[in-house]
Amino acid sequence: MQKRSKTSKPRARMDIRDVAQRAGVSISTVSRVTNRKGSVNREMTDRVWRAVRELNYQPDPQARALVSGRSHIIGLMVTEITNPFFPELIQRFEQLAVESGYEVLLASTPNDPASIAMSVRRMLQRKVDGVAVMMFGREAPVLEELASHSVPLVVMDGAPAFPKIDAVRVNYDEGIRQAVAHLVELGHQTIAFVSGPLEQASARLRLQAFEKAMRAHHLKAQPELMPESDHTLEGGMAAMTQLLALSHPPTAVVCSNDLTAIGVLHRLFEVGKQAPADLSVIGFDDVHIAQFMLPPLTTVRMSCAQIAKAAFATLRHRIEPASTHHAPPLITTKLILRQTTGAPYAESMRRNPTTRNSSRRPAGRPQ
Amino acid sequence: MQKRSKTSKPRARMDIRDVAQRAGVSISTVSRVTNRKGSVNREMTDRVWRAVRELNYQPDPQARALVSGRSHIIGLMVTEITNPFFPELIQRFEQLAVESGYEVLLASTPNDPASIAMSVRRMLQRKVDGVAVMMFGREAPVLEELASHSVPLVVMDGAPAFPKIDAVRVNYDEGIRQAVAHLVELGHQTIAFVSGPLEQASARLRLQAFEKAMRAHHLKAQPELMPESDHTLEGGMAAMTQLLALSHPPTAVVCSNDLTAIGVLHRLFEVGKQAPADLSVIGFDDVHIAQFMLPPLTTVRMSCAQIAKAAFATLRHRIEPASTHHAPPLITTKLILRQTTGAPYAESMRRNPTTRNSSRRPAGRPQ
DNA sequence: CGGGTTTCTGGAAACGTTTTCCGGGCCGGC
DNA sequence: GCCGGCCCGGAAAACGTTTCCAGAAACCCG
Numbered sequence: 001m002q003k004r005s006k007t008s009k010p011r012a013r014m015d016i017r018d019v020a021q022r023a024g025v026s027i028s029t030v031s032r033v034t035n036r037k038g039s040v041n042r043e044m045t046d047r048v049w050r051a052v053r054e055l056n057y058q059p060d061p062q063a064r065a066l067v068s069g070r071s072h073i074i075g076l077m078v079t080e081i082t083n084p085f086f087p088e089l090i091q092r093f094e095q096l097a098v099e100s101g102y103e104v105l106l107a108s109t110p111n112d113p114a115s116i117a118m119s120v121r122r123m124l125q126r127k128v129d130g131v132a133v134m135m136f137g138r139e140a141p142v143l144e145e146l147a148s149h150s151v152p153l154v155v156m157d158g159a160p161a162f163p164k165i166d167a168v169r170v171n172y173d174e175g176i177r178q179a180v181a182h183l184v185e186l187g188h189q190t191i192a193f194v195s196g197p198l199e200q201a202s203a204r205l206r207l208q209a210f211e212k213a214m215r216a217h218h219l220k221a222q223p224e225l226m227p228e229s230d231h232t233l234e235g236g237m238a239a240m241t242q243l244l245a246l247s248h249p250p251t252a253v254v255c256s257n258d259l260t261a262i263g264v265l266h267r268l269f270e271v272g273k274q275a276p277a278d279l280s281v282i283g284f285d286d287v288h289i290a291q292f293m294l295p296p297l298t299t300v301r302m303s304c305a306q307i308a309k310a311a312f313a314t315l316r317h318r319i320e321p322a323s324t325h326h327a328p329p330l331i332t333t334k335l336i337l338r339q340t341t342g343a344p345y346a347e348s349m350r351r352n353p354t355t356r357n358s359s360r361r362p363a364g365r366p367q
Numbered sequence: 368m369q370k371r372s373k374t375s376k377p378r379a380r381m382d383i384r385d386v387a388q389r390a391g392v393s394i395s396t397v398s399r400v401t402n403r404k405g406s407v408n409r410e411m412t413d414r415v416w417r418a419v420r421e422l423n424y425q426p427d428p429q430a431r432a433l434v435s436g437r438s439h440i441i442g443l444m445v446t447e448i449t450n451p452f453f454p455e456l457i458q459r460f461e462q463l464a465v466e467s468g469y470e471v472l473l474a475s476t477p478n479d480p481a482s483i484a485m486s487v488r489r490m491l492q493r494k495v496d497g498v499a500v501m502m503f504g505r506e507a508p509v510l511e512e513l514a515s516h517s518v519p520l521v522v523m524d525g526a527p528a529f530p531k532i533d534a535v536r537v538n539y540d541e542g543i544r545q546a547v548a549h550l551v552e553l554g555h556q557t558i559a560f561v562s563g564p565l566e567q568a569s570a571r572l573r574l575q576a577f578e579k580a581m582r583a584h585h586l587k588a589q590p591e592l593m594p595e596s597d598h599t600l601e602g603g604m605a606a607m608t609q610l611l612a613l614s615h616p617p618t619a620v621v622c623s624n625d626l627t628a629i630g631v632l633h634r635l636f637e638v639g640k641q642a643p644a645d646l647s648v649i650g651f652d653d654v655h656i657a658q659f660m661l662p663p664l665t666t667v668r669m670s671c672a673q674i675a676k677a678a679f680a681t682l683r684h685r686i687e688p689a690s691t692h693h694a695p696p697l698i699t700t701k702l703i704l705r706q707t708t709g710a711p712y713a714e715s716m717r718r719n720p721t722t723r724n725s726s727r728r729p730a731g732r733p734q
Numbered sequence: 735c736g737g738g739t740t741t742c743t744g745g746a747a748a749c750g751t752t753t754t755c756c757g758g759g760c761c762g763g764c
Numbered sequence: 765g766c767c768g769g770c771c772c773g774g775a776a777a778a779c780g781t782t783t784c785c786a787g788a789a790a791c792c793c794g
Binding site for chain 4: 404
Binding site: 015016017027028031032035037038059060061062063064065066067068 | 749750751752753
C-alpha cells in the first residue's frame with residue numbers, strides 16, 4: 001500500500017486502489033460494486049460510487065480483459081464496404097454496440113480466403129466477445145474457425161443456419177414478388193434478373209425469390225435472362241452488355257442490388273437508351289443514393305436499421321444470455337416505386353423524340 | 368513452473384511459458400526474441416522461433432498492452448460515413464494499419480459534440496496508440512482532449528495545423544483552378560459554388576480555392592452565387608433550389624463534393640432540365656459512383672489512397688518515431704472531364720434535340 | 735594475466751483488474 | 765446460550781506479458 005507512495009510523480013489515471021482508499025474499503029469491494037456482482041452493504045456501495053465519481057475512475061479495459069477473458073469488443077467483418085448499403089449498416093451497428101458498452105473492431109477485408117483467414121486470426125487474438133459478419137460468400141471456413149473457438153457469431157445474411165451460428169433472416173420473397181408483380185402488371189413478359197455472386201447466400205436467396213415470383217406468374221425464367229453478376233457497378237454494366245446482345249432482349253430487368261441496377265442504367269445510357277422508355281429497371285436494397293439517380297431508381301427496400309438491430313440483438317443474447325431477448329423479427333422487404341419502370345416500349349413511341357421527354361414519368365403509378 | 372502442471376485440462380492457447388519451456392530458455396528471452404528487443408544469441412533465437420512456430424504461439428495483446436501501455440490499436444473517428452468517399456478511405460486506412468500490426472477501432476459518431484466527446488473518452492479508455500480523425504467541423508475540443516493526453520493525432524483534412532497535431536495537406540487549389548478554367552474556356556461567366564459546411568476546415572479551404580480561381584480569371588464571386596450547403600445529397604438539392612430562384616441564375620456550378628453535385632443534378636432533373644445542356648456541373652472527390660451518374664459527372668479527383676497513405680504514415684511516425692518517414696507529399700487534385708459540362712446554352716441550340724446529344728462531349732479538353 | 739567493460743541471460747517485479755478463498759460477525763434456531 | 769449458516773469484506777492469487785536488475789560470461793586492452 002505504501003508501495004504506491006513511492007511513485008512520486010502524479011499519475012494521470014485513477015486506479016482501483018485510489019478509489020478503494022478514498023472510499024475506505026478494499027479493492028475487492030470496489031470491484032464488486034462497479035461490476036454489480038456479489039452483494040455489498042448499501043452504505044458502502046454509495047461510498048464507492050461517490051469515490052468513483054469524484055476521482056473520475058474508469059477501469060482499465062486491458063487489465064479487466066486480461067483476467068476476466070472478456071474483452072468487450074465485437075468484431076465486425078465486412079467485405080463489400082464500397083457498397084453504400086454497408087456504411088449505413090456499420091454505423092447503426094456500431095451505435096448499438098457502443099450503447100451496450102462494446103467497442104467495434106473493424107476488419108474490412110478483400111474477399112479472398114487468405115485475407116479473411118488473417119482477419120479471423122486477428123479477431124481471435126484480440127479475444128473479441130463476438131463477431132458480426134457482413135456478407136461474403138465462402139464464409140464456411142470463417143464460421144467454422146470462429147465457432148470452434150466458441151465465439152458467438154451472427155451473419156447478416158439469410159445464410160442457411162449452421163448449427164451454432166445465428167443469422168439475420170430476411171424475407172426476400174415479399175419484396176421481389178412485388179417487383180415482379182409490378183412489372184407484369186405493366187405488361188412485361190420477358191423479365192431478366194441480374195443476380196449477385198451466387199457463392200453468397202443472400203444472392204442465392206434473392207435469385208430463388210425471383211424464380212419463385214416468376215413461377216407464380218407462369219412466366220419462364222430462362223437461364224440467359226439470369227446472368228450472374230457480382231453486386232458491383234461494373235458487374236451491372238457487364239451483365240447489361242450481355243443482355244443487350246440477346247436476340248430477344250428483355251423489356252425489364254430486376255437486379256440483385258442497387259449497385260447492379262445503377263450499372264445497368266449506365267450501360268443503357270452508353271448505348272443511347274434510357275429507363276423506363278427502353279427498359280424497366282428495378283434495384284434492391286434502396287440505398288440512400290438510389291432516389292437520386294436520374295431517373296430515381298425503383299427498388300426493393302430492405303431496412304438496414306432493422307438488420308443492424310436484429311444482428312446486434314442476437315449477438316448480444318449469445319454473449320450475455322441474461323440479457324433480454326425477443327426473437328428478432330423476419331426482416332421485411334417491399335417495393336418502392338420511383339421512375340425507372342414503365343410499360344414495355346411500343347414501336348409507336350420509340351423513335352419519337354418529343355414523347356421521349358414526356359415518357360420520363362412512368363406510365364402506371366400505383367401508390 | 369510446476370505450478371503450470373497443476374492445470375490438468377489442456378489449455379487452448381499457448382503461453383509464453385510454454386514457448387520458453389519448449390525452447391529451453393527463460394520467458395524473458397522469449398519476450399526479447401519475439402519483440403526483437405535487446406540482443407540474444409543466434410542459436411537461442413532460432414530455438415525460440417522454432418518453438419513459436421511449433422506451438423503456434425501468439426502473444427496476448429491484452430497482457431502485452433497492460434504492461435507496455437501500448438495497445439496497438441488505432442482509433443478511427445468518422446462522422447459522414449454516408450459519404451461514399453469515406454468507406455474507400457476507411458478500407459485503405461484499415462489495410463495499412465493491419466499491415467503494420469495495428470487494429471482499427473471504429474467510432475462513427477454523429478456530428479454533435481456530445482457524441483464526439485463520448486467517442487473520445489472511449490478511445491482514451493482503450494488506450495489507443497493514435498487517432499485518425501476524418502472530417503468533422505468543430506474538431507477543436509476533440510483535438511485538445513486527445514492532445515492533452517499526448518495521443519498522436521492526424522486529421523485527414525487540410526485543417527490549420529494545431530501545434531502538436533498533424534494534418535494531411537491537400538492542394539485544393541490546383542483541381543479547382545482547373546475546374547474554373549475549364550468552365551471559363553467553355554464560355555461561362557456566372558459560375559456558382561455550392562460550398563460544404565463552413566465549420567469544416569476542408570470545406571473552407573475548397574471555398575477559398577474557388578474564390579482564388581475566380582479572381583485569377585477576373586470574375587466576381589458574388590455571395591448569392593455561393594450558398595453554404597452541407598456536403599449531402601439533400602443539401603445539394605436545397606442549394607440548387609436557391610440558385611434556381613435567382614433572377615440571374617448561374618450557367619455553371621462547382622460543388623464542394625460529389626454528393627452535393629449529385630443533389631444538384633437531381634434537382635435539375637426535377638425541374639425538367641439537365642446537365643450539361645441547361646447547366647454545367649462539376650463535383651469534387653471523384654467518388655467511384657460519380658462516373659456512373661447519368662450523365663457521368665465531371666469532377667475533381669482527390670485520391671483517397673494517397674490520403675490514407677499519408678495519414679497513416681504521419682500517424683505511425685508519431686507513434687514509432689523510429690519508423691522511416693518520408694514527409695508525406697501534398698495531396699494533389701485534378702479535374703476529370705466527363706459529361707456534365709458544356710458550353711453555356713445559347714438560345715439557338717437550346718431547343719434543338721439533335722445538337723443536344725453532340726454537346727455531351729465537353730468542348731475544350733485541357734490536359 | 736588481470737581489471738574493466740560489454741554482451742547476454744534468467745529471475746522477479748510490475749501492470750490493473752477479477753475472482754477465489756477465508757475469516758469474522760451476525761442472525762436464527764434449537 | 766451455543767452452534768450452524770449466511771452474508772459481507774479483505775487478503776491474495778491469478779491473468780500473460782514486458783521490463784528492470786543483477787549476475788555470469790566473454791571480450792578487450794593495457
